[in-house]
Amino acid sequence: MLPQEYRLKRKFLDIPALEQTLDMYLKGMEHLATPEQFRKTREIVEKFRAPGGQGELLQKKLLERRDKTDNWVYDYWLEDMYLNNRLALPVNSSPVMVFPKQTFRDRSDSLRFAARLISEVLEYKAQLDGRTLPVDYARGQLAGTPLCMEQYYRLFTSYRLPGLKKDTLVAQKSSVMPEPEHIIVACKNQFFMLDVLINFRRLNESDLLAQLEKIAKMAENLDEHLPSIGLLTSDGRTEWAEARALLIxxxxxxxxxxxxxxxxxxxxLDDASGVELTDTNRALQMLHGGGRESNGGNRWYDKPMQFVVGVDGVCGVVCEHSPFEGIVLVQCTEFLLKRMIGSPSKLVRAASVTELPAPRRLHWKCSPEIQTLLMSSAEKLQRLVGNLDMDVFKFKTYGKDFIKSQKMSPDAFIQVALQFAFYRCHGRLASTYESASxxxxxxxxxxxxxxATAEALAFVKSMTDGKISDAEKMKKLWEAVDAQTNYTILAITGQAIDNHLLGLRELARELKLEKPxxxxxxxxxxxxxxxxxTSQVPTTVDMFCCYGPVVPNGYGACYNPQADHVIFCVSSFRESTETCSAMFVNALEESLVEMRDLCCKWNAAVKPAEQKKSAVGPVKRK
Structure with missing residues (x-):
């Protein structure tokens, strides 16, 4: 249980007023739909909100649901965002955290790193099991509010079970006499069970290294034609569910x-990828393992936490996203890396290590039908590898310190820059997702x-119009940043529209009403x-997060603002004729530089005393 004083501070998520959500929906879509589409939409929305109509009924039922649950949207959101999604997990769903590149002289060095990493994972898990992890508090907008910690307790106790129509997020339950805890080590596309608790004693770093060395030796001596069962988990969720039904x-x-x-x-434990280890290529190795000819089968994508340690120094973690958000992953990995960097290794060979039972390789019996499915999964993963267009870009001209000096939110400023870049590439704005905790x-x-606000559209249009003055452009930049900041506050305080509309939609389905x-x-x-x-995933350790697009003709854009630079990870699919990651990155760099230049020209042209009097200065902050 959480401490009583924390539980008392935790709040229930409220439901926004129906009128507010529908007005925000119309405002947000007017400039993204055609005039003809929008006229029809306005009529539909007015009918939905009419007294005695469907909207009023569903809102009432949603309020009743709120009063009976800890969180009225959680189950709806989890199913809609993840469990109902039939796409393969790698690239389409699972984000990755790419660690700083390590320098290993040989396999032994990489095994030492892995042993150290496992030891720190077990230390972190001990804090989770003891419920001694310090409570997180909000940073950035509305800082200081205590945050719900439940996501942390799913890091190492969850599993995403594939289903034919819908997956299940399984939570492991502890018992009075739990079985020995274990991790699974993947090596050479095979899986080994490594007990980390033997005779009621947690293995130390030296013990873990000895066991990993045994695993590496066992894997080297195995028949290279053994089936790579992990490839099945990289397939679509329905296909993997069908294959699993045959396996069991x-x-x-x-x-x-x-x-x-x-x-x-x-x-x-990955083999060397054989490619130049740029940031982009390291990200690709994390996202899909390089496919069937590399480390693509050395994974089990249903498990929330997969730590990758490559002999070539490519390291990181692959995250099955349904149990927790990116910031929880960041907090966990920063804990691990800071301890690994900041304290000496505990590798001291003990006499008892030779007495440890050897790790056990997991065996599989594959029928011809399963062999056929494995070939199909491998081919689809290979197509995904060839399709993903990733560009990891470090923007070095400035970072969040410059943006703060302009009295603007770094996140809002970067979001406006992303809209500017998209407009440069496509001549329009499109529906944009930015995750808000x-x-x-x-x-x-x-x-x-x-x-993709109306204010952002007005700003990016002004930047491409040679007739508009810098003063007017600066005014529109402030308005765009403020609109973004204000929407952010609404979202983090439970007043945004997406969860509310989702709840209304799913309630109509539950009540077996005709779909509104x-x-x-x-x-x-x-x-x-x-x-x-898009998503901001800031870190205090030299690492970065990335993921794939969520639609075939879209972009994924994850960014990590630092004091003097910003890391962007932009992804798209090569099969789309509409998108190109390099094109977007070039447009983004140009947009960020132009926005900086605009701010600098404005600062030079208007003295601080005059800024307060100017009608085109910063609008009043809320």
Whole structure:
């Protein structure tokens, strides 16, 4: 249980007023839909909100649900965002954290790093098990509010079980006499069970290294033609569910699956990728392992935490995203890396290490049908590898310190720059997703900050219009940044529109009502097709997060603002004729530089005393 004083401070997520949400929906979509579409949408929305109409009924039922649950949107959101999604997890869903590149002289060095990493994972898990992890507090906008910690307790106790129509997020439950805890080590596309608790004693770093050395030796001596069962987990969720149903018909496979599904985490000992280790290529290795010819089968994507340690120094963690958000992953990995960097190794060979039982390789029995499915999964992963267009770009001209000096929110400023870049590339704006944490509330996950605002459109148009003065451009920049900042505050305080509309839609389905017109309208479809999917994932350690696009013709854009630079990870799919990551990155760099130049010219032209009097100075902050 959480401390009583913290539990008392935790708030229930409220439901916005229906009128507010519908007005915000119309305002947010007017400039993204065609005039004809929008006229139809306005009529549909007015009908939905009419007294005695569907909206009023659904709002009433949603308020009743709020009063009976800890978090009225959690289950709806989890299913809609993750469990109902049938796409493969790598690239499409699972984000990755890329660690600083390590310098290993040989496999032994990489095993030492892995042993150290496992030791720190076990230390972190001990804090989680003892519920001694310090409570997080909000930073940035509305800083200081205590945040719900439940996501942390799913890091090492969850598993995403594939289903034919919907996946299940399984939570492991402890018992009075728990079985020995174990991790799964993937090496040479095979899986080994490594007990980390033997005779009621947690293995120390030296013990772990000895066991990893045994695993590496066992893997080297195995038949290279053994099936790479992990490839099945990289397939679409329905296909993997069908394959798993075939696997569990055999008791050997059931035992192996059980060991993987109940493990603490995976540690993937990767072979050298054989490519130049740029930031972009290291990101690609984390996202998909390089495919079937590299480390693509050395994964088990259903497990939330997969730590990758490559012999070539490519290291990081692959995250199955359904149990927790990126900031929880950041906090965990920063804890691990800071301790690994900041304290000496505890590798002292003990006499007892030779007495440890050897780790056990998991065995599989594959029918011809499963072999065929494995070949299909491998081919689809290879197509995904060839399709992903990733560009990791470090913008060095300035960072968040410059933006703060302009009295602007760094996140809002960067979001406006992303809109500017998209406009440069495509001559329009498109529905944009920016994740906003709602951990201020019980079981809070995220809502969406809709960054493609009318104010952002007005600003980017002004920047491409040679007739508009710098003073007017600066005014529009302030308005765009303020609109973004204000929407951010609404989102993190539970007043954004996406979760509310989702709740209304899902309640209509539960009540077996005819689907309201508002949710079959073309504008609603456009509003939920996020061509630009963005997220700020700041770190205090030299690492970065990245992920793939969420639609075939879209971009993924993750960014990490630092004091004097910003790391951007931009992804798209090569098969789309509309997108190109390098094109977007070039446009983004140009946009950021132009926005800096505009601010500098404005600062030079208007003296501080005159700025206060100027009608085109910064609008009043809320």
């Amino acid at each position: 018909k055999d008791s050997t496979n059931r035992d192996s699956l059980d060991m993987i599904e109940r493990c603490i985490c995976l540690v993937c 709602i951990r201020r509330f019980r079981e809070g996950r995220v809502d969406n900050i809709r960054s 017109d508002i949710f079959v309208d073309e504008t609603y479809r456009i509003s939920n097709r996020f061509i630009l999917s």
